Amino acid sequence: MRTVAVGVPAAVLGGTVSLVSPAEARSGTGSMATGGYEPPVCAPGSGTIIQWGPYNAPAVPEAGLSGVTAISDGACANLYNLMLKDGRVTLWGNLNLNDRNQQRLSRVPVAATKDVTAIATGGSYAFALRDGGVIVWGGTYDNQLSLPEAAKSGVTAITGANGGNSYGLFLKDGGVIQWNGYVAVPDEAKEGIVAMSARKHALALREDGRVITWGPDLPANLTVPAEAQSGVTAVSAGAGFSLALKNGAVIAWGGNDYGQLEVPYEAQSDVVAISAGVWASMALTASGKIVTWAYNFYGQLDIPAEAHCGASAISCGYVCMVLL
Template sequence: MWGDNGSGQVGLGTEGGKASKAMKVAKLENVIGAAMGKSHTLAVTQDGQVWSWGYGYFGQLGDKNRTFSTYPTPEKVPNLNSVVAVAAVDNFSMALKKDGTIWRWGGSSSGVEPQKLSLTGISAIAQGSSSSVGIALRSDGTVWDLHGKQVQGLDGVVAISQGNGFSAALRKDGTVRTWGGNYYGQLGDGTTTNRETPVMVKGLDEVEAISVGEYHVIAMKKDGSVWAWGDNREGQLGDGTKINKQSPVQLAGIDAAGIAAGNNYGMALQKNGTVWSWGNNSFAQLGDGTIEGRTVPVLGTQQGHKIHQINQT
């Protein structure tokens, strides 16, 4: 991990400062997924256990013995097992179990114990901000909000992601649907009109993966090309400008195997195992050894390790 470590969220056993280069998280092995909130981190391991570290004042670490302080070393979340995926946003945490149920905790010092939500048959979860109602993908390809309301006019979905006040869904036909706020053009339909129901992203097909930042979206096509649209005030679209885009633009020189969007930055995992990043870098989140913002992708410093998966906050 790398980036802001003010609350120990990088997991180095210490807190404070920034990790501008990739560092190995203490105590963790066999990790299959991770998620980062505002100042805390979650990881799920192959045995279905969830580990948490960082800021604990709002119960987001899921452990009554780790509240009202910061905890820079990963520890297991008690009484939570058979987990296959995790999500984190602001001061909240979520876990998806193998049985298709969602468990959520955090938000206040009294919200430490994971609570089961009413939705069942879930295969993926996403929440982009504490003010947004999170979304869940059912195994039948339909999308629901975490209050149990189905998103109308949307089926055949294979992946979901969510930003601040808007959402995106990837359909099995390789097209992308978006809905919600559109002030920065983040819906990618060529307008800045808000949409209550899903619309198709303009001029984009054969998409294999999507990832949503605060107000921008990154998509990876089957051919490894990476495309982005929406808010670009920090260069988070990686196209060499700081001009917002209402339709997808292609990033130059990227042949990706994976993507991740942070609040106002982006990352791509190249097929050769290197990580390239762009956008805001105030907390060293680009991992290039500096705190200088970038409008085009730059190579991160992974200390000679071949990276297999990337996640963001």
């Protein structure tokens, strides 16, 4: 999802979305663009969001064309995404405001419009981190938004589960705090943790480079391979599969129905960030090249040229995004 190194933890450039058909997206003959808007020249460090994937994904608002510092793609196909700019959270998407639940999600709380330092999406919820305290909104009822007392101060990182069960993971004093989860955090994830990621299952990275996983998911996905037992520097949870980064190479395990485990040669060296999606995954190399692989149903493998432009963050779910 988050979190840059873990996979961040979504969009297209401004305007309106060009209606490229799914068939065109799959064939590579079309990619996400914006009506009448010319993509910017290569401008690393500009804080510009570039998105591709589903033809009907929500277009990035004007605020996403510069100065953005973090991105997070939402759980459901084309529903919503988050960006962080000047400490303010912006949520955008294909929301049906006649639906009370989606209306609740669309209303970013006042507390998340100033001094926010991190963002995360988690199913029908959204999260923000401000002054070490977690902010959560969305869901169906106010009583679902109660956070554990430990999440109200001293939190240093957040991530959300974007598949199946909606829950959040928060890192505090090297231990994982879980909100709304159905499977308890294992004891070995309650100390010595430096990074985490979640979708239906959860991943935590210990300071000794060992990966821990838990959650209601495929047995194959919950068995960490030997090569991910040490030396790992980043993790990212996908839909029924997992990714880890070790010595610049991507390690993948779990379900392989769509080729999620078939890591291309370009992602087997010099990789600096990873993001596991729903059916496809993304990696960023030290040279600024974006690599995607697995299923191309939504056109996730049809990378626009401007994405290879020195991204500072990547995020892949149903849509793929990079932040220049």
